[in-house]
Amino acid sequence: MRQNLTQKTIFIIAVLLVFVYGIFGIPKGFNGHALQTAILKRIQLGLDLKGGTRLILQVDVDQAVAGQAQQDGQRIQQSFQQNGIAGAEVVNPDPKKQPGVIEILNAPATKSTDISSLLNSQYGQDYSISPGANGQWTLSMKPTVMSQVKDKAEQQSIEVIRERVDALGVTQPVVAPYNTGSYQILVELPGISDPGRVKNAIQSTAKLSIHLVTGGPWDTQADAMQALSGTVPYDSELLESVPGASSSGAPGQWYELTRTPVVAGTDIRDAEPGTDPNTNQPQVNFYLTTAAGDRFATFTSANKGKPLAIVLDHRVREVATIDAEIRDQGTISGGGITMQYAKDLSLLLRTGALPASLTYLQESTIGPSLGVDSIHSGVMASIIGMSAVLIFMLIYYKGAGINADLALILNLVILLGFMGFTHSVLTLPGIAGVILTVGMGVDSNVLIFERIREEIRAGKSAAASVDQGFAHAWRTILDTHVTTMVSAGILFIFGTGPVRGFAVTLVFGLLANLFTAVFVSRVIFEAILNRKGRGEALSI
């Protein structure tokens, strides 16, 4: 019995040490400041305590689907040309409402077997293909493929945002999927209290592409439509330029461009801010990957004398005539670029384009001073609430009160140690969770002590009362813990941000409480009983 008790005591002390290590790690010193830094290294403060910005973005995944369908449509058009199927038009009828649909119009009836075998062999896996009347074919992207495209768009967006945020020098940012299945992204930017610039940098799709100019420029869209006699050819698109795109001082104009780009955003290897050697104006220099450079060289040497347009986010930024073969570099300078813009734009080009546009659903900014105040009041409330509980237990249960207080303090140490080991984030509701854990944790002690008192009143010996008290109370304690755990678990699943922090502390606290109130408290009782002689009363 006695040796068993020693083992248990050693076990408890070992647990205590492990969790104290969990809280502090190995601090650099033992003064207040060193300990504080040590804690903050392991338990991070949430945005509501240290200040910062929390953003929730919606990825427009339908756009990514439409982009994929458009790309496939262009490939189909190319295959038709290679296979001598003339006259067929490949279109995406409604990229907004039916993003995954490709239609083939006016396909020659004589070639319908060729078309069928071509489509089925190359696109049968991704699209369900149905022929219609008058040489019309409809390809609709299969739902599984569509959700793959969407997932990929979300994943890519997260990677791009992370790179951009990192490049802007935000420390310890969080970029993570949010609300599974809704294609939303959570971005947390600690220490950023005015997020304007970061937000713009995140949101910019930075889709860069180079197209051949096939018509224009026209001063207005109406002029352009008139010149094209009412319809834009299916393989072209009409885009507006920024002022100064063709020469400095030129107004914004409209151009007809090939729909398929010569160079796309993924072909860009590097970008940097620079200045135009002639005008000394800021500009962005970008460089292409080797493969794209080879392609571009072939293209430019074959199209000398024709104008090229650099398009960024659906606006023509730069129009220039091909003088000579261009291999792997280009510049963007039109539209009165400032140095800051050149810097930001090169960053965006370096980190790659977003696969789909983003909108902000929610933004919350906590000023650092509010965080400091919240920490002060949270700590204040904790100390007062806890002291009240500890003092009450001492008065009400006398000797056993010390037992309960030790168990409660150990409960707190384990809870904080848990958070340290898992590098949890402590939020203001999380602090409230810690205090409540103490208030609720004491419940187990009260249950046991009241039961022991009952047994003593019934005339049992001290040792038997302790034994019976624990045995009877155990079941109730288990039930109560499970139910609270159920609500904390649901809170964790449904909650976000600070609320989740609250659920985490609640669950950790309850788990720790099972150990301290039942096991530790029991060992303390046994130790006391061991010292007392037979028949001596228990202080409870």
Place this chain on the structure above:
Amino acid sequence: MELFHDVKIDWLGKKWYFLGFSLIFSIAGLYSLFFWHHLRLDVDFKGGTVVQVKFAGPPNVDRIRASANAAGLHSAKIEQFGATSDNEELITLAENATDTASLDRSRAQIVHMLTRNYSEAGAQAQGKLDLDNASEGDLLQWLQQNDPEHLGNDQNATIKYTQQAKAIEAYRNNHGGLIDSIGNLSGVADPAIVQALQQGTYLSGFTVRNVEIVGPEVGAQLRHKALMAVLYSLAGMLIYLWFRFELIYGVAAVVAVFHDTIITIGAFSLADREMSLTVIAAILTLIGYSMNDTIVVFDRIRENLRMSRRESLADLVNRSINQTLSRTVLTSGLTFLTALSLLIFGGEVLRNFSFALVVGIMIGTYSSIAVASPMLVAYQNWRAEKKGKTATLPAARKQKS
């Protein structure tokens, strides 16, 4: 020390009083919910923009309103936040446009409106840096540009100015986000810097403490989520109790907890307080907590049922409640103490959360005695009448432990 030693209260005999009490509070809450204050939802749930601004002195609400109107923000709601001595106001813009792009504009508009129209110093400042709202980065940039210590543009200058900007920022954070006078910075910053700041910067007398901007989609989504969380939580409890006890115990406990939830939400409506995500968290916690209280009593009823079969059910339930009364009151009292300390000392941010806890703990304790247990007895009596037998309650499943 001991409270409630050997009490013999006839709880079930007072069930009509309890029913009356519960009905009065439920109906009052529901009446307020539907016909009086309704339920005030915070920005998380309804969408819109809330900017929390702290002022150096007592804010002039009429002047803020006039400034807002001058800036075209006619729908701005301006209300005091926290105690009067905090000098804080919440400026709320309802979100009626579904255009998400405009969400961000509203924050800038409010800040701009306060700088240009409200702050007297701001109107005269003309391009100077506002030291009350400048971020650490802004301040560092300003210091590097103006270079008050003539350090040039090298590494040492950056280190020096970063350290000075941090010190000034820390001073401001420890003074509630507002600097009382630039001269007082001499305690933390170099004299040359303080002098330069006095000439090149100004104090607008207000600072933005917190900004919440929520798009309308999110609001609807969160309302739905909050409701589902509460319902799932109740369902989870019901299933667990069904598994551990019997269905009727689960139903009685869930009804009691539902009663607590209704009354707590009703109290929010009566007190015209705002429901927020953290309040939902508090309500979920209360569901678990109130369930605890009920389970403790039920456990004892189950235990007593197994030992004495002859006692009438009402007597047995009374005895069980009395046996656990001491524990119930103690635990609730202690948890109540911690919740109360949160309400009093936990600050304005947690105020509604703590309010829900304080109300909920009281109601939860009451309901486990006054709602859940009488329901068990009522159910048994009803079944007995139907079958013409004396009332018995299932002693629950065989013990597994």
